[in-house]
Amino acid sequence: MNSLVSICIPMYNAANYVEETLQNLINQSYNNIEVIIVDDGSTDASVNIVKPFLNEVIKLYHNPNKGANAARNYAFSKSSGQFIKFMDADDFCSPKLIEKQVDLLQKQGTSLSLIFSPLKMLYSNGELIDPIRTIDKNYNPAIGLLIDIWNGGGFNCPLCHLIPKDLVQVSGGWDETILKNQDGEYFARVYKHADKALSLTDEYVVWRQTGTGVSSALSPAAINSVLVTYDKIINIILSHKDNSNTREICERYLGLFVYENYAHDKELEIKLNNILKKYNLSLKLPDRKLLNILRSFLGWKRSLKLIRKYNL
Template sequence: MEKTDLINPPLVSVCIPAYNCEKHIGECVQSVLNQTYKNLEVIIVDDGSTDRTPSILADLKNDHVRLFHQKKSGAAAARNLAYNKSRGQFIKFLDGDDIINPGMIESQVELAVTNNKCIISATWGRFYNNDIHTFKFSPEECWQTLPACQWICSSWRNGHSMMQPGIFLLPRRIIETAGYWDEGLSLIDDLDFFTRAILTSPFVIFDPNAILYYRSGNSGSLSGHKHHQAVQSAFRSMDKATKTLLAICTGPEAKMASANIWQHFIYTIYPQYPNLVSMAQEKINQLGGSSLPFVAGGVTKRTASLIGWKLTKQLKNLFRLP
């Protein structure tokens, strides 16, 4: 594969959307500034924050950090603006409440310069209550180097449709080919964007030494929103992503992987959105069915084994149970 000269290390642009993240944006940016790799720029777009985020960002501004502001337009628009202001050969999109390990960018760049037509991925895990000591890895089948289609099928096989933006290091040329973030999407907009980007890459190269620390359980976080507009966004993103995959990868693995993320979507939203459930089920039927079981724990698992998952979900919804 084509190589890049490490005597002149490539510029890496870290693009961060920020909205009302006064509690976490400083820690996020500091994790980038503390990288062992120094030829980088941090581009932060404040998406119309109404808390102390703008003033905190102003204090963080330095020779490596550039700050821009926009009216509230959503994370996708903020990422697009940050990308358009970037100058790097390689791009990392990082959410404003996440953290990366100090050697992440250096480790990923070492792989990127010898595989510079490919996307580099990483490990990740969750931590809770803002306590990094609660961090645990979230191993996935796709934690390996794979051709693009196989990587996506591996990632989707368990039905999970969220791709963590911060795990990837992308060559600029891939973004220019795949296209920008869809600004009409909110919930799981990363699924649409990274499906297009990954399928523009021949391989996804896995870096076991790069770690994303995903802050989980934030009240008010986008991933916690289940209102109708957010759920519709998730449906549109899944529809776009599955069509993108199936236009290129036509085998049974791609069909099953696509059916499984639709099945997981149904398990998540049932019974609140019957129209979307019906449309998702029709897509599963067209794909030949799903192999994804209903996964739960504790009382929910025991109840589902007795009365079925649908009635269990109906009862939980009726009594507003978690």
């Protein structure tokens, strides 16, 4: 029961939150943990705030200006635990999350199983939202969780998961070339390699929405990075099960992405068409009344540009 859990935290300019994050970990009911923080070149007071916490349990390393995924990989390379939890420097979890995840994973899982818990989203105005989820159930094989996430059943953040070290190793490291949807691509590979995904619903994690992280980036490079990850995830899904249902799921997921981002990148259509052609997919845009009206005489491209430009 008392296996070591390594908590891997990339940190960049988290001075407003990192103290609360560390205090939350210290107060967890499960105390056999090591906290590995990797600073990515913070320019605020983050490092100075962390220093008083440092001891044999909480450790700080520096791997500056290489990005969050490089920091995660570096933290994992320094880990010693049988179980791994990736989290961000501004997130936290309910007091018994780690204890209960370890217990259930050891009782019902294997060295290639994972466990996950629901999340709450905390906004800067103090509002705490429980996203609608239908994914909080056990999956065997675990890739069913990925398919249900893409089918609109909800989503997880890194902190939701506890993963055996063996599963982390077989899934491969975090892709350091990805700018956006880093965790989506990484955990798609974890779900692919896991034999099952266990759900623990009586504890939860808090995913802070600061609006300043990589997930909020909408640059052309970031959008292109998302398409790269979607290409990889579609390949994982269709390699597991290629039928009308999984194809429609992929088509609708791509369609929602286009609906939300088309105006931000002029070359999006070319990149998107390459993916559609590669997997012989069609583009299924969301069923939105205004879009349906406009596209009947403007076409979908001009309609989306108009909707985005005027925030319709």
